[in-house]
Amino acid sequence: MTTRAQREFLKVQLLETQRLKALVGDHPLMSVSFAEREEELKEKIAALPLGNKEARTVLFFSGEPVQGSMGIDASFAGRVLEPFQSMVMADYADRWHGVVGSRGRRHGEANSRLLLTGLPRGSFGLELTRADNDELFDEGQLADTLAHVTKLVGSAGRSDEDFAAELDATAPRVIQNLREFLEVVAKGKAGLRLESGDFRCSMNPVEANEAFNRVAGTITNEETLKIRGVFKEVLLESWRFDFVTDENHSIGGKIDENLTEEQVIALNRGFFNERCQAVLLKTTVLFKNGRVRTTYVLKGLESLNETPTQPAGPTT
Numbered sequence: 001m002t003t004r005a006q007r008e009f010l011k012v013q014l015l016e017t018q019r020l021k022a023l024v025g026d027h028p029l030m031s032v033s034f035a036e037r038e039e040e041l042k043e044k045i046a047a048l049p050l051g052n053k054e055a056r057t058v059l060f061f062s063g064e065p066v067q068g069s070m071g072i073d074a075s076f077a078g079r080v081l082e083p084f085q086s087m088v089m090a091d092y093a094d095r096w097h098g099v100v101g102s103r104g105r106r107h108g109e110a111n112s113r114l115l116l117t118g119l120p121r122g123s124f125g126l127e128l129t130r131a132d133n134d135e136l137f138d139e140g141q142l143a144d145t146l147a148h149v150t151k152l153v154g155s156a157g158r159s160d161e162d163f164a165a166e167l168d169a170t171a172p173r174v175i176q177n178l179r180e181f182l183e184v185v186a187k188g189k190a191g192l193r194l195e196s197g198d199f200r201c202s203m204n205p206v207e208a209n210e211a212f213n214r215v216a217g218t219i220t221n222e223e224t225l226k227i228r229g230v231f232k233e234v235l236l237e238s239w240r241f242d243f244v245t246d247e248n249h250s251i252g253g254k255i256d257e258n259l260t261e262e263q264v265i266a267l268n269r270g271f272f273n274e275r276c277q278a279v280l281l282k283t284t285v286l287f288k289n290g291r292v293r294t295t296y297v298l299k300g301l302e303s304l305n306e307t308p309t310q311p312a313g314p315t316t
Contacts, residue, residue, distance in 0.1 A: 003052040003197045007045060014041040053143035054197040055130035057114075057150065059084070062123040062191035063205045069121040073188075077126060080184045081116070085128075087177035088112055091152075092145040094171035112142055123193065146196040152178060153194055154201025157211040160289035163218075167293065172220050172283050179215045186212035217288040224299070225280045227251070231271040231301055234264055241298045243278050251280070253296035267301050277302040 021034035065076035092112035118127030130142050148169070155166035156178065167175065185192050186209040193202040203211060229245035234255065243251045255264055281297040 003048055003054060005058075005195060007048045007198075010041055010045050010048075014038065014045065017041060052197045053140075053147045053199070055139045055142040055146065056117075056128065057146045057194065057196040058118075058120055058125045058127045060120070060123040060125040060193040060195070061185075062193075064189040066124045066190070069124055072124045072126075076184070076188045076190070080181065080188070081126065081128075083177050083180035083184065085114055087174055087181055088114060088142075088145055088149055090171060090173040090177055091149055092142060094174065095145055095148070096141045112145065123191075143197060147199045149174075150194050150196045150199040150201055153182075153192075153211075156182065156215050157201065157203040157207050160214060160287060161291075163214055164287045164289060164291040164293075167218075167285065167287075172222075172285060172295070175215065175218060175220065175285070179212070179218075182208065182212035182215055214288060219286040221284045221286075223282050225282050226277050226302070227280060228275070228277050228304065230273060230275050231267075231278065232273065234268045234298075236261060236264065243280075243298070251278075251296050253280075253298065256281070256297055256299045259300075271301045275304060277304055 065073040114128040
């Protein structure tokens with residue numbers, strides 16, 4: 001049960017307790033018992049802070065793949081979980097490891113692996129929880145990722161502008177996985193409610209189909225460019241770079257995930273504040289509402305090997 005679901009459950013119990021307390025009036029025993037229960041529930045609710053994040057999420061489905069609260073089509077469940085897990089892994093890699101490519105293995109993949117740990121009723125739910133590992137901070141990081149994924153899915157179901165705004169902090173690979181996830185939901189004619197901690201989004205089958213069309217209408221183009229300018233710096237902690245072109249345009253972004261830390265340090269030593277040629281992967285995302293988002297990934301730096309121009313000698 002997510003934090004939000006726990007809070008709602010406790011609030012229902014609190015309202016029922018308060019109703020019974022009012023019914024018993026000044027009864028010497030029952031009024032005291034209900035008063036104590038009321039305070040206990042209030043304390044439990046207060047102990048669940050708003051905006052809480054958890055390394056756990058629940059996907060509730062309704063519509064054609066679901067038979068009430070009894071069960072869900074096994075084929076649909078299998079198809080829908082894979083792109084959702086991939087979306088979480090891609091967002092986790094981008095958010096906490098600074099890099100995520102368009103294909104291949106994602107950094108921190110094992111630390112963002114989810115286990116199917118429950119089948120909550122009420123429609124029909126699939127509860128996914130963080131797999132145990134020895135990393136100290138991974139639970140909080142995965143909780144942040146799941147909160148973002150929940151907000152991202154919700155934005156896709158609301159409007160073009162909400163979706164475009166949420167994607168400002170989203171890697172292109174996450175968009176691909178989101179499209180695949182919503183395609184399974186839409187083609188299955190299913191409704192969806194997604195909960196993680198205090199974050200929740202929901203859509204009926206018609207809204208899920210609209211969300212899929214919105215995401216599918218987002219066009220992503222990639223091209224490799226070679227641009228001349230001055231390499232300013234690289235930040236290893238965030239795995240980001242800064243480059244100023246010959247036209248005095250500042251370009252920043254991520255560093256290629258295939259470069260090792262030693263290679264990046266060598267680039268910093270060899271090209272810091274020097275004029276060179278940057279090899280960049282430029283990704284342009286065009287949204288249905290006309291909004292455009294451009295990101296860059298530094299793939300390498302090249303020396304220009306320019307020969308200094310010699311002053312002309314005296315003519316004879």
